[in-house]
Amino acid sequence: xxxxxxxxxxxxxxxxxxxxxxxxxxxxxxxxxxxxxxxxxxxxxxxxxxxxxxxxxxxxxxxxxxxxxxxxxxxxxxxxxxxxxxxxxxxxxxxxxxxxxxxxxxxxxxxxxxxxxxxxxxxxxxxxxxxxxxxxxxxxxxxxxxxxxxxxxxxxxxxxxxxxxxxxxxxxxxxxxxxxxxxxxxxxxxxxxxxxxxxxxxxxxxxxxxxxxxxxxxxxxxxxxxxxxxxxxxxxxxxxx
Ligand SMILES: [Zn+2]
Numbered sequence: 641x642x643x644x645x646x647x648x649x650x651x652x653x654x655x656x657x658x659x660x661x662x663x664x665x666x667x668x669x670x671x672x673x674x675x676x677x678x679x680x681x682x683x684x685x686x687x688x689x690x691x692x693x694x695x696x697x698x699x700x701x702x703x704x705x706x707x708x709x710x711x712x713x714x715x716x717x718x719x720x721x722x723x724x725x726x727x728x729x730x731x732x733x734x735x736x737x738x739x740x741x742x743x744x745x746x747x748x749x750x751x752x753x754x755x756x757x758x759x760x761x762x763x764x765x766x767x768x769x770x771x772x773x774x775x776x777x778x779x780x781x782x783x784x785x786x787x788x789x790x791x792x793x794x795x796x797x798x799x800x801x802x803x804x805x806x807x808x809x810x811x812x813x814x815x816x817x818x819x820x821x822x823x824x825x826x827x828x829x830x831x832x833x834x835x836x837x838x839x840x841x842x843x844x845x846x847x848x849x850x851x852x853x854x855x856x857x858x859x860x861x862x863x864x865x866x867x868x869x870x871x872x873x874x875x876x877x878x879x880x881x
Contacts, residue, residue, distance in 0.1 A: 651867045655860030662852035669849040670709065673733035673842050674725065680834045684726040684738030691742040691828045692720075697749040704728070711737050713744035715759060720745055732835065736843035739829050740850070743821030754816040765810035768803040775800030776868055783875060794875045801868050808865050811858040818854045822847040 649656075682690070688702050705711075705721035713720050720741050726734045747755045776797055783793025826843060829835040835843055 647870075648867055651870070652860060652863050655856060655863045658859055659853065659856035662849065662856045665849040666709075666846075666853055669845045670733050673736065673846045674729065674731045676732045676842055677730055678732050678735050678835060678839060681730060682735065682834050683728055683730050684722055684734035685728070687735045687829065687834050688720055688722065688738040688742040690832055690834065691739055692745060694828065694832060695746045695749070697746055700745045700749070709737075711741050713741045713748070715748050732839055732842045733846055735829060735834055736825065736846045739825035740821050740847055743824040743828070744817075746824060747817065747821060752817070752820065754813055754820070758810065758813050758817050761806070761810045761813060764806050768807040772800045772804035772807065775803065780871070790875060794872070797872050797875060801865070801872060804865055804868060808858075808861045811854075811861045815854055815858060818851055822851060
């Protein structure tokens with residue numbers, strides 16, 4: 641019954657719509673900014689090297705990786721991996737994305753609290769995003785199929801929901817990490833003279849659109865949690881058993 645549930649789509653609609661809109665804005669802002677060469681002439685990789693050294697962060701490698709917008713900072717390997725367009729690109733889009741990822745490396749080096757918390761939560765959030773819905777479904781199926789007594793079934797469902805709540809908390813903690821990386825990126829690019837104040841407006845559009853995708857993901861997770869809780873009420877309260 642949880643599979644094609646119209647209520648699920650209805651509750652999630654705002655999150656899905658915002659996610660689609662954010663995705664569209666990222667690709668359009670990125671492709672627009674990709675066509676504008678930075679006046680400083682720096683490439684994404686050069687900008688990242690410079691920003692890391694200004695921040696006093698050594699021991700962080702920078703390497704090219706495959707894929708479109710696959711840029712990320714890997715805190716376990718201490719490596720910044722930049723997509724081909726960003727690594728070699730000399731556009732405002734390339735500088736913005738490279739600086740944002742450098743921002744994550746700087747957060748890591750400075751033990752920025754939300755990032756530390758985020759990294760601690762990675763294993764449980766990764767497990768939760770894979771397993772939570774399965775545990776919840778199993779709980780419902782076994783309860784409605786009368787395999788489990790309602791009390792035990794409820795316990796299984798709420799265990800799954802609790803696990804999913806950890807995913808939601810992870811997404812919420814991730815928001816300040818992302819906003820801060822973009823804020824650092826824009827300030828550092830201008831201070832280093834890699835981007836002028838008017839070029840910063842273009843960089844801002846790309847990074848704000850990217851931040852919106854994280855807001856959409858968080859909203860979708862919160863709405864999913866609300867849906868699970870609403871459906872869990874079908875299992876009844878304690879007085880029923
Ligand atoms: Zn980021």
